Amino acid sequence: MFDRVESENACLLAMCDADSGCVPKGCSIDQNNRIGCGYFRLNIYQFRQCYQPGKKEDEDEEIAWINCAEDYHCSAECIRVLGSRFRVKCYGKSDCETLARIHDGGANGCRDRSVPHY
Structure with a gap:
């Protein structure tokens, strides 16, 4: 099996554990019928919105997405970038929430009533 990731960020580690058991392999379909893969079940739209970290110039986008999703540090950085981009819509919420x-x-996760409360 896979070794568990040790992280300095308890929030990201909890998200990783909830999304995948904190293992790099595997994909699943989310509530919006998007395929999410890797540690955080990162989908390709999220990968695009976080500016495609780790993607090489001539690399296929889907391959780069899977590579990032299956790399804890790359996918965690993507989650951080998304949080930074859209946090203005989350007034009054903790950083982790x-x-x-x-x-x-x-982008509207803090306002969308269908997103579970934390």
């Missing part, structure tokens, strides 16, 4: 709600619900 902001990250989780944006990850689960996209």
